[in-house]
Amino acid sequence: MLASLYINIGNVYRAKLDYVNALKYFNQALTTYKTQSPIDYENLTDAYYSIAEIQYKNKNYQEVLNIVSKCYSTADTANQIYFDDVLGASYFMIGMNEQADNHYKKAIELSKQYYGQSIKLANAYTSYADFLSETNQFQKAIKNLTLAYVILQEQQKAFGTELSNYYLVEGNIYRNRTINTQEIKSFKSEKKQNLVRAIESFKNGLTALQIKQTSPETAEINIEQSRSLMDCIGLVKVIGDVYLEIALLDNENKGLEYTENLDYALNCFNNTSNLIQQARKEISNDESKIQLTNLQYQTISKIIETAFLAYNHSQTPKYLDIAFENSEQLKSSAVFDKISNDLAQENSLIPDSLLELEQKLNNMISNYSELQYQELSLDEPDSTLLNEYSNKIFSASRQRDELNRYMEESYPDYYQLKYSNSSLSLSEIQSRLNKKEAIVEFFLMEPTKDNNTQANKSDSLNVLYTFFITNSEIDFYKKSLENDDVKALEETFRFMSSTDYMFTHNEDAKRYCISSHRLYNFLIAPYEKDLEEKHLTIIPDGKLNYISFDGLLKTLPDTSNTIRFNELDYLLKNLNINYANSVNIFLKNRASKPKLRNQTLAFAPEYNSEEFEMTGHRYRLAPLPGVEKEVDAISKSVSATVLKSNQASELNFRKKSGQFDILHLAMHAYINDSLPAYSRLAFSQNADSTALENDGWLNTADIYNLKLDAKMTVLSACNTGVGKLQKGEGLMSLARGFLYAGCPSVVMSLWEVEDVAGTKIMTSFYKYLKAGKTKDEALRLAKLKYLENSNSRLAHPHYWMSFKCIGDNSPVYTSYDLYFFAILIMLIIAFSIDQAIRIKKARRNRQA
Numbered sequence: 001m002l003a004s005l006y007i008n009i010g011n012v013y014r015a016k017l018d019y020v021n022a023l024k025y026f027n028q029a030l031t032t033y034k035t036q037s038p039i040d041y042e043n044l045t046d047a048y049y050s051i052a053e054i055q056y057k058n059k060n061y062q063e064v065l066n067i068v069s070k071c072y073s074t075a076d077t078a079n080q081i082y083f084d085d086v087l088g089a090s091y092f093m094i095g096m097n098e099q100a101d102n103h104y105k106k107a108i109e110l111s112k113q114y115y116g117q118s119i120k121l122a123n124a125y126t127s128y129a130d131f132l133s134e135t136n137q138f139q140k141a142i143k144n145l146t147l148a149y150v151i152l153q154e155q156q157k158a159f160g161t162e163l164s165n166y167y168l169v170e171g172n173i174y175r176n177r178t179i180n181t182q183e184i185k186s187f188k189s190e191k192k193q194n195l196v197r198a199i200e201s202f203k204n205g206l207t208a209l210q211i212k213q214t215s216p217e218t219a220e221i222n223i224e225q226s227r228s229l230m231d232c233i234g235l236v237k238v239i240g241d242v243y244l245e246i247a248l249l250d251n252e253n254k255g256l257e258y259t260e261n262l263d264y265a266l267n268c269f270n271n272t273s274n275l276i277q278q279a280r281k282e283i284s285n286d287e288s289k290i291q292l293t294n295l296q297y298q299t300i301s302k303i304i305e306t307a308f309l310a311y312n313h314s315q316t317p318k319y320l321d322i323a324f325e326n327s328e329q330l331k332s333s334a335v336f337d338k339i340s341n342d343l344a345q346e347n348s349l350i351p352d353s354l355l356e357l358e359q360k361l362n363n364m365i366s367n368y369s370e371l372q373y374q375e376l377s378l379d380e381p382d383s384t385l386l387n388e389y390s391n392k393i394f395s396a397s398r399q400r401d402e403l404n405r406y407m408e409e410s411y412p413d414y415y416q417l418k419y420s421n422s423s424l425s426l427s428e429i430q431s432r433l434n435k436k437e438a439i440v441e442f443f444l445m446e447p448t449k450d451n452n453t454q455a456n457k458s459d460s461l462n463v464l465y466t467f468f469i470t471n472s473e474i475d476f477y478k479k480s481l482e483n484d485d486v487k488a489l490e491e492t493f494r495f496m497s498s499t500d501y502m503f504t505h506n507e508d509a510k511r512y513c514i515s516s517h518r519l520y521n522f523l524i525a526p527y528e529k530d531l532e533e534k535h536l537t538i539i540p541d542g543k544l545n546y547i548s549f550d551g552l553l554k555t556l557p558d559t560s561n562t563i564r565f566n567e568l569d570y571l572l573k574n575l576n577i578n579y580a581n582s583v584n585i586f587l588k589n590r591a592s593k594p595k596l597r598n599q600t601l602a603f604a605p606e607y608n609s610e611e612f613e614m615t616g617h618r619y620r621l622a623p624l625p626g627v628e629k630e631v632d633a634i635s636k637s638v639s640a641t642v643l644k645s646n647q648a649s650e651l652n653f654r655k656k657s658g659q660f661d662i663l664h665l666a667m668h669a670y671i672n673d674s675l676p677a678y679s680r681l682a683f684s685q686n687a688d689s690t691a692l693e694n695d696g697w698l699n700t701a702d703i704y705n706l707k708l709d710a711k712m713t714v715l716s717a718c719n720t721g722v723g724k725l726q727k728g729e730g731l732m733s734l735a736r737g738f739l740y741a742g743c744p745s746v747v748m749s750l751w752e753v754e755d756v757a758g759t760k761i762m763t764s765f766y767k768y769l770k771a772g773k774t775k776d777e778a779l780r781l782a783k784l785k786y787l788e789n790s791n792s793r794l795a796h797p798h799y800w801m802s803f804k805c806i807g808d809n810s811p812v813y814t815s816y817d818l819y820f821f822a823i824l825i826m827l828i829i830a831f832s833i834d835q836a837i838r839i840k841k842a843r844r845n846r847q848a
Helices: 002-015 019-035 041-057 061-071 077-093 097-115 119-134 138-155 161-176 184-208 229-249 256-281 286-314 317-329 333-346 352-376 383-410 412-419 426-432 483-497 506-523 542-546 583-591 625-637 650-659 700-704 734-740 755-770 775-788 816-847
Strands: 437-445 462-469 474-481 535-539 576-579 600-604 610-614 617-621 640-644 662-665 668-670 680-682 697-699 712-715 724-726 730-732 745-749 803-807
Touching: 002 019, 002 041, 019 041, 019 286, 019 383, 041 061, 041 077, 061 077, 077 097, 077 119, 097 119, 119 138, 119 161, 138 161, 161 184, 161 229, 184 229, 229 256, 229 286, 256 286, 256 317, 286 317, 286 333, 286 437, 286 462, 286 474, 317 426, 317 437, 317 462, 317 474, 333 412, 333 583, 333 734, 352 383, 352 700, 383 412, 426 462, 426 583, 437 542, 437 583, 474 483, 483 506, 483 542, 535 583, 542 724, 542 730, 576 775, 583 803, 600 625, 600 650, 625 640, 625 755, 640 650, 650 697, 697 700, 700 734, 712 734, 730 734, 734 745, 734 803, 745 775, 755 775, 755 803, 775 803
Parallel strands: 437 535, 535 576, 576 803, 600 640, 600 662, 662 712, 712 745
Antiparallel strands: 437 462, 462 474, 610 617, 668 680, 680 697, 724 730, 745 803
């Protein structure tokens, strides 16, 4: 009974597009079935299929093959049919079409043999027809689809997901079928007719799902009564795709129909995005939200592409607003949700006891997840312990979800604040910028990985969209990136971050100069004149997150001579550069600034070559002699509490970090790309401690659960700004953890920092901060000072370019200039008073 309940709950989560929680419940059901005696293999196979289906939806096709291989031979006939269907789809997605064809045919044979003219057989025919259509076998596709239709007319005449799927495949056949003519006008005419018929089929699919409004191009879609949210989203989006195709057929003339079809496409895409956003409100944990963002990416890419075409044609501001608003939706959306949630909790009537319970459950999930991760890292993990940890995580996660639902239902003010649309419009953003600020936001539309399908074969180029914003102007650019542009990006990062920087050859330096100058030309040069005397904030996207824009070259040096790194024309020399996750997060963090105490807490652990294992590799905590010098030098510039050696422990950080405005962590960091939540900072190691809170390792997952009041965190450690690149979130780095925990500004590193250079830059950075400089300017001046005092070898970009300032770039300290002017004004006032007294006395003396 319990396992069946888990399956049912998992199905509810799947219907809500929360595949992360669905998978947790299906896995819990699988574990429960395995422990029963005797084992019910039919139920066990049902659980395996549910898991395989979710993995397919998450595009983990190889995992689907692995799961099915475990249980296909023992599966009942019904599940074998389901397995053949998902195997056919998975093999097709990885390009193994012969295997896919065999499994589709097998599903048809089994359905015929055991179920006759049934819905199962209709579904098998439809799936095979879809595969045949995608592989350009249109006559065979139509034959199989006709066989499916005959059955559906008998058993599912009006409504049903199988009928809806039939219309989806029918529409795709119309959309993709070959047109045999070389005459352009005839081709466009016939193509348009096919696309119009495709739209009719897709709308029939919406009707089969019992959607009341089946014209997403002109009306808002309501899905309260829908038979399948996922199928509805897919149909609405594909209708938008087809309207965009129709518009592009008229790309040369750009008449009234062109604008009309672009509007229709935009309305469909907006409906799709809104449906996904509605589903997002039902989801509480960040892992699920990130997974949903992956689904939303393709839709938002289409919105921006379509809005650009419409804006470029008409120059109507609403299209620019639409494009920017959607670009922002895919910029650290989980971090933005966390900020909105924290503000909602602060300004609502939720009791502290409930917030403390939420924090307790978050910590419990984090701790047991870490124990589970550590156990799985062993050569022979203990299955009993793994089951115990899994049950604890599952139980705490369920309690947390129930608590979140209770808070949203019982405290309407919290719900309203949490889900209110608090994002800023372009005009509001402009009003908040001063005349010395400029923002550049990038949206990098990358090729989809599922290029084995017809619908995706047009999406095979990298396209870069750029929004340039000041308080007086807004520009919107598009550039299709050539292969050489992408190679330049990769070459620039490779050179900057290479561990072989001490052995750089002149040919390598020349390639770097050419690549970084090429990047400058298409990333910055289009608005170069508008950036004079401005502070630039960059919102990167995709692979641009890995680039330090400081090192882009404005002019190309003479590559026939030896490259001297200290003489290159870096962008750093002309511009203050700051970074942010999104414009909305940047301005939200800047809006509220409580009075600062300006107290710094600095950590400098001592390492004794301790060895540890992570992701199957052994590492050694090499001593960092420069970190103690670094924190000592910083304490001479600013008021600081310095914890060194054994005092620089994880436990002390957990106890004290909430009491300081500035946190400075000079230590090793280790990045786990496969599981970003377990990237870690290395405090002083405590081999005697059995408590996770004091084992010397602070994971990203631990940081997420901290409540920080600090206004700036400096991660003077290796690789703190890199991690797995996640659509809609950016880099899943340690630095992101601190932003998520409530710290509005982080200084981080993109690669391993050389000890001596890092100490020099950090020392200067704090001196300039103390002088009242903004964070980005202080970091820029510190780098320039390092360059001025370095020879060509030590001026290699690897030494000084790693550090980036992300988030709120406001000054931390009051400028010395303000003190000077205050003293000057006081002296002027005192002088004036003194003169007035003297004049008064002089008058009295004359009168006497």
